Amino acid sequence: MSIKPFKSIGIGVAFSPNLKANLFEAARLSVFFGAKLFLIHVGESSLEKTNTLSNILKHFEKDNLNYEVVFKTGEPVSVILSTAEEKNIDLLILGAVQRERLLKYYVGSIARKITRQVKCSILLLIKPAVERIPCQHIVVNGLKDPKTEQTITSAFYVANQLEANKITIVEEINESQVPVKIDDDKSLRRANIMKERIQLREHSRIKEIINHIPKNYSENKTIKLQPIFGRKGYSIGHYAQISRADLLIMNAPSKMTFWDRLFPHDIEHILTELPTDVLILQ
The missing domain is CATH 3.40.50.620 (HUPs)
Incomplete structure (x- = not known):
C-alpha cells in the first residue's frame, strides 16, 4: 500500500487575478508532500510569462521547491488531460467557481470535464489563499x-x-x-x-x-x-x-x-x- 501517494502535482495556470493565490497553494502542497510541481499553461510560451511565474515562486526557493512550467497550445481540457498523463501527475489541482452573490461554490464546465476523465487524483479548491489557512x-x-x-x-x-x-x-x-x-x-x-x-x-x-x-x-x-x-x-x-x-x-x-x-x-x-x-x- 502506497503511503506517499503524491510524487508529482499539476495545476492549470491562467494569468488571472487569482494567479498568485493558486501558485502559493500548489507550491505549499508540493513542499508538504515532497512532490514536483508542474505548472500547465494552455497557450504560447513567452519570457514575460516565465518571469511572472518565477517571481511569484521565489518565495519558495528556501523550501527547495522543484517545479517545471509546461506551455502547450490547444483545447484546455485535452491539454490538461494529456499533460497529466505525459508527466505522470499524481494530483491535479483545480479551482472552483463561486456563484454570483452567494457563498456557494461549484465545479465549472471545464473542470468538471477534467474531473470526469482524468486518471489521477483531483483536488478542488474553493478559496485559494496567499496566506496559508x-x-x-x-x-x-x-x-x-x-x-x-x-x-x-x-x-x-x-x-x-x-x-x-x-x-x-x-x-x-x-x-x-x-x-x-x-x-x-x-x-x-x-x-x-x-x-x-x-x-x-x-x-x-x-x-x-x-x-x-x-x-x-x-x-x-x-x-x-x-x-x-x-x-x-x-x-x-x-x-x-x-x-x-x-x-x-x-x-x-x-x-x-x-x-x-x-x-x-x-x-x-x-x-x-x-x-x-x-x-x-x-
Missing part, C-alpha cells in the same frame, strides 16, 4: 468499497503532512438497509435495533482499517466514526459542511458511465455544490 479537520468517506482502505490510509497521510489533528470517517448507510415500515412504537424499536446492528458492523469494519495504518500517522489524532443514514454523496457533503471541515476526501467513482450523467453519481452531488475543499482519490 491551516487544515485542522478532515472528513473522509468510509463506505464499503475496495478503494476505501487506501483512501482512509491516504487521508491519514495527508492529515499528517498538513498537521491536521482531527479526522472524521463518515460511514454512509443507505436507508434501504433498514427495510422496516415505521407505523408504531414496536416497528420504531425494531428499526432502531437494526440501525444499531448496522452501525456496530460498520464501526468494526472501519476500526480494522485503522489498525492497519502506520502508528506515526494515526497517533495524536482525534479520530471520530460518524454513521449517517442517507443518500451517498449528498450526506457526506452535508456533514462536511455543517461540521466545518477544511477538507473532504472521497474515493473516485469506479467508472463514469452515460447513466451517471443522467442520474447524479455520489461525486456529482459534491461537484454541484462544494461543501469545502475536496480531494478525490484515484
Whole structure:
C-alpha cells in the first residue's frame, strides 16, 4: 500500500487575478508532500510569462521547491488531460467557481470535464489563499468499497503532512438497509435495533482499517466514526459542511458511465455544490 501517494502535482495556470493565490497553494502542497510541481499553461510560451511565474515562486526557493512550467497550445481540457498523463501527475489541482452573490461554490464546465476523465487524483479548491489557512479537520468517506482502505490510509497521510489533528470517517448507510415500515412504537424499536446492528458492523469494519495504518500517522489524532443514514454523496457533503471541515476526501467513482450523467453519481452531488475543499482519490 502506497503511503506517499503524491510524487508529482499539476495545476492549470491562467494569468488571472487569482494567479498568485493558486501558485502559493500548489507550491505549499508540493513542499508538504515532497512532490514536483508542474505548472500547465494552455497557450504560447513567452519570457514575460516565465518571469511572472518565477517571481511569484521565489518565495519558495528556501523550501527547495522543484517545479517545471509546461506551455502547450490547444483545447484546455485535452491539454490538461494529456499533460497529466505525459508527466505522470499524481494530483491535479483545480479551482472552483463561486456563484454570483452567494457563498456557494461549484465545479465549472471545464473542470468538471477534467474531473470526469482524468486518471489521477483531483483536488478542488474553493478559496485559494496567499496566506496559508491551516487544515485542522478532515472528513473522509468510509463506505464499503475496495478503494476505501487506501483512501482512509491516504487521508491519514495527508492529515499528517498538513498537521491536521482531527479526522472524521463518515460511514454512509443507505436507508434501504433498514427495510422496516415505521407505523408504531414496536416497528420504531425494531428499526432502531437494526440501525444499531448496522452501525456496530460498520464501526468494526472501519476500526480494522485503522489498525492497519502506520502508528506515526494515526497517533495524536482525534479520530471520530460518524454513521449517517442517507443518500451517498449528498450526506457526506452535508456533514462536511455543517461540521466545518477544511477538507473532504472521497474515493473516485469506479467508472463514469452515460447513466451517471443522467442520474447524479455520489461525486456529482459534491461537484454541484462544494461543501469545502475536496480531494478525490484515484
